[in-house]
Amino acid sequence: MTALAELLANATAGTARLADPTGATASINFVAAARLLTAVADDTNTLSLNADDFAQRTVTAESADAETVIVQVGPLRYLVSTDGIDVLRLCTVAGCERECIDPGSLLTRVCTEHLDVDDSQISNPRGIRAVRLDAWQQLAEDRARTARGDLDVAGKLRDQ
Numbered sequence: 001m002t003a004l005a006e007l008l009a010n011a012t013a014g015t016a017r018l019a020d021p022t023g024a025t026a027s028i029n030f031v032a033a034a035r036l037l038t039a040v041a042d043d044t045n046t047l048s049l050n051a052d053d054f055a056q057r058t059v060t061a062e063s064a065d066a067e068t069v070i071v072q073v074g075p076l077r078y079l080v081s082t083d084g085i086d087v088l089r090l091c092t093v094a095g096c097e098r099e100c101i102d103p104g105s106l107l108t109r110v111c112t113e114h115l116d117v118d119d120s121q122i123s124n125p126r127g128i129r130a131v132r133l134d135a136w137q138q139l140a141e142d143r144a145r146t147a148r149g150d151l152d153v154a155g156k157l158r159d160q
């Protein structure tokens with residue numbers, strides 16, 4: 001277990017090593033540590049999670065090898081390539097290596113295979129699957145609205 005700030009400091013010094021429960025390790029470079037920190041910061045903001053002691057949040061390695069490491073930071077999971085090229089947001093179900101369907105909401109931080117997995121925070125007579133699909137649709141509609149607005153503005157500016 002390492003705090004985010006400690007991980008970044010170690011990566012700056014060139015020695016950021018994360019060990020999984022089996023003892024396997026991954027050495028991540030500065031770009032990987034910085035991109036992970038940025039992803040956690042963005043998600044903390046997007047998901048309205050408590051940002052207190054952000055840098056002291058614990059990074060736990062679930063599995064590690066020479067190329068990638070899967071880390072858990074609070075409820076969120078990420079797959080980080082040790083060279084820093086990829087930082088993927090994973091499904092929040094432990095052990096799942098698929099990307100989440102949408103990083104915009106805690107409800108949609110599962111993959112398509114895990115839409116039905118129970119969440120103790122949510123009780124809804126229609127079931128968790130319907131709640132998650134509603135949340136995903138809402139996020140997609142918000143983005144579509146923004147994209148339509150951009151297209152309108154671009155079109156108007158072109159016509160001027």
Ligand SMILES: [Zn+2]
Nearest residue numbers: 091096111114
């Ligand atoms: Zn999953």
